[in-house]
Amino acid sequence: MNCFDYPLDPAYLLQKKRSLKRQLLEKQGLIEKKVAIMSGSTIGEIKNILELFLLENGIKPTFHEGAYALFYENLVFDDGSLKTFAPDVIYIHTSVRNIKLWPDIADEPSRVEEKLNAEYSRFEQAIRAALAFGCPVIANNFDLPVYRVMGNREGVDCHGRVRFVRQLNEKLAALAEATPNLYLNDLAYLQAVHGMDAFSSQTAWYAYKYAVSIDCIPYLCQSVANIIKSLLGKNKKALALDLDNTLWGGIIGDDGPEGIVMGNETPAGMAYAEFQSYLKELSKLGILLNVCSKNEEKIALTGFERADTVLKRDDFLCFKANWEPKSRNIAAMAQEINILPESFVFVDDNPAEREIVRQELPGVTVPELGAPEEYIAAIDRSGYFEVTTLSADDKKRASMYKQNLERAQLEQSFGDYNDYLKSLEMHCEIGAFDEPHAERITQLINKTNQFNLTTRRYTAAEVEGIMADPAYITLYGRLVDKFGDNGLVTAMIGHIQGNVMDIDLWIMSCRTFKRRLEHAMFDELVRRAAAAGVEKIVGHYYPTAKNLLVRDFYATIGFEQTAQDDQGNLTFEFTGFAGYEPQCGVMEIEIV
Numbered sequence: 100m101n102c103f104d105y106p107l108d109p110a111y112l113l114q115k116k117r118s119l120k121r122q123l124l125e126k127q128g129l130i131e132k133k134v135a136i137m138s139g140s141t142i143g144e145i146k147n148i149l150e151l152f153l154l155e156n157g158i159k160p161t162f163h164e165g166a167y168a169l170f171y172e173n174l175v176f177d178d179g180s181l182k183t184f185a186p187d188v189i190y191i192h193t194s195v196r197n198i199k200l201w202p203d204i205a206d207e208p209s210r211v212e213e214k215l216n217a218e219y220s221r222f223e224q225a226i227r228a229a230l231a232f233g234c235p236v237i238a239n240n241f242d243l244p245v246y247r248v249m250g251n252r253e254g255v256d257c258h259g260r261v262r263f264v265r266q267l268n269e270k271l272a273a274l275a276e277a278t279p280n281l282y283l284n285d286l287a288y289l290q291a292v293h294g295m296d297a298f299s300s301q302t303a304w305y306a307y308k309y310a311v312s313i314d315c316i317p318y319l320c321q322s323v324a325n326i327i328k329s330l331l332g333k334n335k336k337a338l339a340l341d342l343d344n345t346l347w348g349g350i351i352g353d354d355g356p357e358g359i360v361m362g363n364e365t366p367a368g369m370a371y372a373e374f375q376s377y378l379k380e381l382s383k384l385g386i387l388l389n390v391c392s393k394n395e396e397k398i399a400l401t402g403f404e405r406a407d408t409v410l411k412r413d414d415f416l417c418f419k420a421n422w423e424p425k426s427r428n429i430a431a432m433a434q435e436i437n438i439l440p441e442s443f444v445f446v447d448d449n450p451a452e453r454e455i456v457r458q459e460l461p462g463v464t465v466p467e468l469g470a471p472e473e474y475i476a477a478i479d480r481s482g483y484f485e486v487t488t489l490s491a492d493d494k495k496r497a498s499m500y501k502q503n504l505e506r507a508q509l510e511q512s513f514g515d516y517n518d519y520l521k522s523l524e525m526h527c528e529i530g531a532f533d534e535p536h537a538e539r540i541t542q543l544i545n546k547t548n549q550f551n552l553t554t555r556r557y558t559a560a561e562v563e564g565i566m567a568d569p570a571y572i573t574l575y576g577r578l579v580d581k582f583g584d585n586g587l588v589t590a591m592i593g594h595i596q597g598n599v600m601d602i603d604l605w606i607m608s609c610r611t612f613k614r615r616l617e618h619a620m621f622d623e624l625v626r627r628a629a630a631a632g633v634e635k636i637v638g639h640y641y642p643t644a645k646n647l648l649v650r651d652f653y654a655t656i657g658f659e660q661t662a663q664d665d666q667g668n669l670t671f672e673f674t675g676f677a678g679y680e681p682q683c684g685v686m687e688i689e690i691v
Contacts, residue, residue, distance in 0.1 A: 103155045104466050105480040107321065109314045116147050123154035128644045130331070130554075135163040135186040137170040137229070139193035139239075140310040148317050149190075152324035156333050167308075170197070171221065174228040181232065187558075188327055189229045191238040193222070194286060194310035195264060195299075198241070202258040211257045219270045230280055233560035235330050237282045237323060238275075240268045242290040242310075245299050279538070279559045282326050282487055286311075289318055292480070325482030331556060332546025335464060335483040336438055337387035338378065339429050341447035342399055342420070346378075346410065347371050348471070351402050352394060362407035370471035375409035377475045382414055385496030386484050387436065389417040391428045391445065396420040416500055425452055426459035435507070436500055437609045439549070439645065444483050446474070490539045492586035502582040503610050517685060520615060523580040525686035527616060529623050532566045532573040532590070539587045540575055543606060548645040550607040550617075552638065552652070557592075557604070570595050572627050576620050578611050578686075585611055589620055598634040605638075612648075618683035621656050623690065629676050640669040656682060 102111060102119070112119070134153070136142050146162050153160045163184040165173040170191055173181065199221075200214040222238075229236040244260045253259035268287060275283045290298040293315050300312030311319050328334065343350045348360025348367050361375075362368045382388050388410070392399055399420035403412045412418065417435060419428040425447070433440045441462030447453050453465045466477045492499075506523065513519035532540055541559045548554075557565070565571045576589040589607040593600045602624075607617060628636060638653045640646075650669070654660060658671035 101155075101464075103152060103321070104464070105477055106467075107317050109317045112148060112151065112317045113144070113313070116151060119151055120154065123151065124159070126154065126157065129154070129157055129159040130556075131159045131161065132187040132327075132331070133163065133184060134160045134327070135165065135181060135184060135189045137165040137173055137189060137191045137225075138167050139170050139191070139197040140168060140304075141308045142167075142192055144309070144313065144316050145192060145311075145320060149320040149323055152317075152320050153327060156324060156328035158324075158328065158331060158333070168197075171225045174225045177228075186232060186234050188234055188330070189232060189236045190284075190323055191225065191229060191236065192310075193239050193241075195241045195244050196304065196310050198264070198267070201260055202263055204258050206258060208257050211263075215263060215266055215270075219267055222267075222271070223274060226274070226278075226281060230278070230560075233564075234558050235280050235282060235327075237284050237326050238271070239284045239286040240271050242286045242299055243295065245295060245301065282330075284319075284323050284326060286319075289315070289322060293318065321482065325485040326487060329482075329485040329487040330545060332542075332548065334485060334546070335386075335444050336442040337389060337416075337432075337436065337444070338381070338478075339389050339391040339425075339432065339443050339445045339463075340378070341425075341449070341452070342390060342392040342394060342402065344448040344471075345446060345468075345474075346375060347402060347408075352398050356401040356405055359402060361402075361405065367471060368407075370474075372407070372409055374471065374474045377479070379409055379414065381484060382497055384484065384486060384489065385493040387416050387438075387497055387500060388414055389432050389436075389443075390415050390420055391425050391432070391447075392420045393422055393425070394420040416497060416504070424455065424459070426456050426463075429456065429460060429463060435504065437503070444478065446478065488538060488542050490542060492539060493542075495584070495586065498583065499585055500610065502585075505582050506580075520685040523582070523614070523686075525578060525580045525614065525616075527619050527686050527688045528577040528579075528691055529574055529620065529688065530691035532562065532575060534566075536575055536587060537562055537566065540590050543587065543590055543608070544604065547606040547608065548643070549609045550605075550612050550649050551643075551646050552605045552640050552649055553603060554641050554643055554646065555604050565592060572600065572624065572631065574620055574623060574627075576607075576616055578614065578616050589616060591620055591624060593624060593628065593636070595628075595631060595633060598632055600628050600631075600633045600636050602636065602638045609648075615683045615685050617652075618656065618681075619686065619688055622681040622683055623688075625673075625676065625679055629679075634674065634676065636673040638671040638673070640671070642667040 136146055150160055170193060198218055200218045202211045202214060226238055241264045243264055247253040249259055253261035275281045298312055298315045303309040303312045348371055349358055351359050360368050361371045363372055378388060417432040429443055430440055440460050444464045445456050448468050456463055457465050468474055468477055510519050541562045544557050572593040574591045575587055577587045578585040588611045592604040594603050638658055640650055653671035657675050658673045660669055661672050662670035
């Protein structure tokens with residue numbers, strides 16, 4: 100079992116943090132990020148444990164620690180140290196302990212409202228000062244106070260501290276909803292999950308000024324790390340799901356479809372039904388559901404024909420019900436869908452099957468499962484699918500991948516690849532970055548790993564800045580064909596200096612690679628570069644464990660390799676403007 104999966108062992112993480120750090124630093128392909136933690140209370144152990152969770156997610160952090168309890172002063176009146184640090188992420192660690200203006204029982208309702216607005220304004224000012232640094236900002240909402248002088252009336256009386264905190268949280272939620280680059284870490288939810296006495300320890304506060312009990316610090320850090328890794332495109336994308344005793348109770352091959360346990364007539368059936376409902380909701384967010392079961396396919400399918408099953412066959416992208424090793428089936432699914440095996444979470448009630456997959460496919464995440472009523476928590480509280488942005492393309496992702504499988508089946512019927520591409524009846528929209536597409540472009544930049552030539556990541560503020568800078572040529576590409584809309588799937592950023600343009604970024608969703616969209620994008624880049632007086636385009640390839648498929652890509656579209664260093668970084672140059680002939684001839688192209 101991975102010690103960073105739910106349920107955590109806080110004592111182990113706290114005791115072994117140094118040795119765990121040494122082990123995690125040996126991981127390959129860590130990306131370096133600068134994280135500033137602004138203090139509303141003691142943050143020393145929070146920094147230590149947050150580092151472990153970030154390393155586990157492939158992120159090597161360098162920290163800037165704000166002065167104790169001076170989050171407001173350090174942000175609003177920065178002495179230059181934070182600006183010099185140039186954070187990639189700012190985390191504002193505040194809590195109910197940082198509220199100063201509480202209602203007094205003698206206050207008129209108007210005075211309570213004044214205090215509420217003044218207190219909110221103070222936190223909002225700190226948050227907006229953090230946002231001015233141009234990076235994502237994570238801020239806690241507020242946990243509830245640990246005592247209620249009016250008892251239950253605290254939640255309804257305008258003087259009650261419980262109601263006051265809840266109103267502050269509503270204001271913060273509205274602010275986060277309306278503000279790009281601002282993300283709330285739900286401290287109130289964490290307190291509710293672990294219980295007030297366990298989470299908001301009076302002893303930890305009085306002795307060490309920790310707003311969160313020592314044993315709950317790992318859960319806090321896991322929550323913050325989930326937001327950061329989601330922003331950096333390190334979420335999981337797919338579930339590989341066993342069937343027997345996982346999606347339903349019993350063995351369908353022995354018990355038959357009428358004998359398996361599901362539905363709302365028994366406690367166990369309700370547990371399986373709710374788990375299926377949870378998975379259904381995940382699929383609506385674009386998480387890909389797949390079956391990976393040792394079964395006869397025809398028999399397995401009968402389980403989804405029952406009237407009381409929440410999930411149906413059409414909810415699954417790949418359906419591997421056979422007697423092959425499950426690790427082999429997951430690898431095959433990854434290849435068919437065109438994602439990496441490490442994008443999968445494997446869910447199986449059988450500990451032996453879980454261990455085999457861990458050994459055979461170390462990149463696949465394999466949570467521990469207990470009783471059926473604990474299945475949801477095992478997945479949900481690990482934050483594998485943390486949502487920081489949710490675009491229209493995300494919601495359509497499952498259908499997009501299904502369309503891709505249909506395209507792959509069509510391809511097999513053609514002897515000539517160009518004929519196949521033309522048969523897709525593709526329509527491509529290409530345009531410069533703009534406000535309506537900025538959120539999706541930023542999301543794509545930060546989640547694309549395979550067709551990513553320079554591995555650069557950009558914040559929303561950086562994307563907006565580049566959009567307004569005439570020294571840059573930007574392009575996005577959207578692809579539609581007879582099977583459906585693939586959405587916005589590619590983006591490029593070229594930086595012009597004199598008569599030379601460097602391609603700082605070129606990314607593309609792998610589900611559309613080799614459909615000649617990359618050639619259409621380059622054709623348009625050449626046209627715009629020539630119009631801007633560019634005489635040479637420089638392309639760079641920086642190798643990672645995930646982008647090897649594009650190592651020689653530039654050489655295939657007319658570039659010449661001019662340099663290679665000891666780390667395998669490659670430089671290419673294109674000067675073939677004179678007499679340039681467009682390379683894409685298999686789709687209709689609309690320039691907007």
